[in-house]
Amino acid sequence: MAIIFGVILSSCQEETIQHSIHDDLGQLPNGFPEIIYPEENEFSLERWALGKKLFFDTSLSIDNSVSCGSCHQQELAFGDHVDFSIGANGAFGTRNAPSLANVAYHPYYTREGGLSSLEMQVLVPIQEQNEFNHNIVDIAAELQMDSEYQRLSIAAYDRELDAFVIARALANFERTLISGNSSYDKYRMNPQAQDFSAKAKKGMELFFSERLNCNSCHTGFNFTNYEFENNGLYDEYADTGRHRLTNNPNDIGKFKIPSLRNIEVTGPYMHDGSLASLSEVIDHYSSGGHDHINRSEKINPFSLTANEKEDLILFLKSLTDHEFLNNPLFFE
Template sequence: MKSKTLFILCWCSFIISCDFDEAPPTMTETPYEFNLPAGVPFPPIPSDRAVTLERVALGKQLFYDKRLSRNETISCGSCHLQSEGFADHHPISIGIDNRIGFRNSPTLINVAYHPYFFREGGNNSLESQVFGPIEDHREMDFSTIGIIERLKDDENIQTLSHQAFGKSLDNFVIVRALSAFERTLISANSKYDRFKYWGENEALTISEQRGMSLFFSTRLNCGSCHGGFDFSEYAIVNNGAFASFDDHGLARITADSSDIGKFKVPTLRNIELTAPYMHNGTYNSLEEVIERYNQGGFGHPNQSSLIQSLQLSEQEKSDLIAFLKSLTDWDFINNSEFSE
């Protein structure tokens, strides 16, 4: 009786995983080299989530795989495009069957540094975040159970899965592989980085340097919110960009009216590629954004006191924009390591 049960168990586990002609490949853990310049902090990676070349290879494959959506039409890469700084150009993202989503797609660049995810910070791990888009009926409208079943006989995926995690594709493998790939999306080679971290004094023009001084000045205060290596320390604040809010931001989870209109400070890296701007994509250009800050915001009751009228001259506005454009990292945008 006992051996019969064992036989049935073995047989079941055999049919739910890929039918390899030979034994599945063994797990290999080749460390991923982050290659960051001096001064750029190493991303905080939990000790049980080591980023290996094998995990990144599988994660990248899954990131660009449309079979992760119910009708196999969209992948993570459909809303997070490398050429658009891992964001997209729609004001509000568009998902399966052209369903309009809920927010503007944020960049995934430097997401390894974020302490929480989504625009109001309502999710606290890169791993659990993965279930959001897969299950959202306006995004991929599917399930990890469906994905596991659909990919169970895909020899390429199953080989990568065994190499990366020593087992067939399952929930654990899907979320860990995607996060491993996302943690490698580090942009640190813009003109600004070459000036600041790589010691190239000529990397920024005089106008860009003036814009940088303005940006970090106590008069403009941009650096108080958009500070540090990633141009954000991820505070959740109201930046005065709107007079009223359909999307209540942080208040959606706290139900506290003093949190209405508070959103996670976004990075400004590669900002010229990620238009339109803000959580709802209603600002079309950097000029519009600067003009709103120049006016001192709309004065919503929850607006941060750091947002004040600036009285910028035309020269100052164009210097500021020149500086923001120096944050584009073309090496990163064109790096085939991150491409489909």
Template sequence: MQTCLLFGLLIGCRESVSPIVVVKINPYLPSEFPPIDYPADNHFTSERWELGKKLFYDSVLSVDSSLSCASCHKSELSFSDDVAFSKGVKNRDGTRNAPSLANIAYHPYFTREGGVPTLEQQVLVPIQEHNEFDFNIVLAAERIALDSTYIAMSKSAYNRLPDYYVITRAIANFERELISNTSAFDQYHYEENLESLNQDETAGFELFYSKRTNCFECHGGSNFTNYSFENNGLYKEYPDIGRKRLTNLDSDESLFKVSSLRNVGITKPYMHDGSMATLKEVIEHYNKGGESHPNKSDFIKPLNLTKNEKMQLEAFLNSLTDYDFISNPKFKK
């Protein structure tokens, strides 16, 4: 449903309006959620989902059996973590902030530089990374194949014994079902429940989708990201070269995949390196226009927001928290 009833949602209009006004369709607002696109060899079944969930929460995939996927992707935090860099095996520091897995099914590519084309392939990344699980998936499969429960579940789900194929497909099958779409914003926008956002959240909504802030340019769509690669002026000089690590192009230096803002109120710390602890810090960063960098996005400019407007924008961002999703028992261990 694209038609919205908004509190005076007119681009450029800054006056406070009390009554609800029916306005024309705002072209910047997200449309309905698209259907999930499953690979031909990994369509959803309850058996595959259950197997994937079991593997997601099992530390058997790390070299010393100390960590699971859920160690760094906690369900109560929208499947993200609450530290800048999650610890890997042997207490090794990670190199980037763990992103939320909410609505990961809609991402067209994976990792901060976008070098992994499928969710199935992405499952391999933490297993083999030295600073994460530091293991070999073939050896992990051999370990799993000693478990009679895994043997039975694997045969039921994929008609084969546990192996690398089963591990990657099953975990991807589970993760594709991590759909978050019942936040206060969703109730307001998709279900037209105008009582779900208060006055400050509605004012923040208007700011977010205005040409004054241009937040929607990168954080648009139903998943609040356009999946592009951007430099947001976090630093003048970045320790992490970002997408250039993949392409070796100077134009990609310190560009990172735009993160989804769904559940952003509970996925702190923020940025690719977890360097900002609060939404207030993030909003202030963008309000000031960021640091100078040759690859900085043209949309990152001083916003000159008032103290009240910054508070309203933060209120709207917090309305993206999906409490049903983060408390859903079916996603818990």
């Protein structure tokens, strides 16, 4: 009798835990719109758990050396701290790994915007020679031999683990990487908030000022309007950005405007990680950047005092969401 009781109790506990995970994942920060899941990939805890397991599984790479989580690290807002991350067989990438915080809201993926869904994006790192250098069909065949994966796959999608399941489960997990509880957000909810300093407030005013004009591009709840812009980084671009996709010369040097959430931990900056610090980023913008023919008209030189520069950096650092970076739900 005692044993039966014990079993009932623990399954109730498990249900309670599942409920609270579900609630925590479903909770959106103030001002964040509803997340739209594709019809064939609605959120479920089983799908999320499978996606999370895949996200941290190095056997997705050809030499079992890297997982998605190697280049997209939680404490770095699911970005990386090097200019180019190392993929399978020690190969270097050619772009800086972006943060995956709030990717659920992006209208398209990669820096030139060539992919329209997270499900489709999954195939890129899997096949890219300098990422996993692998093949999703072979990965599925390997993982099918693992009984735990098979069990999770049936529970999540009611079918054997295949390419369909891998892409959808990873996307299901990625859509829950939501970040919107920074000290700036807390200040917005309650202007009396203690950890938003007077200097950060001055920096915020600069950021939103006409003089600096940062929010003409880095705007909205995720600090981006997702447009493609040339911010004057170079005279000549080795990586031509959106032009790679469209072949239109007007697109040379245009990249998807990145979110600035958690920017403190996602350096080095820009598509190629060429600016090491926020101080360098601000120097870049205050100089007006290089005079490229496609440079946006919104980029204009400005000057800042040393104090103002400090304030602007403090504001950018107030966008760090420590709860997100340390949320145990996302621990490997």
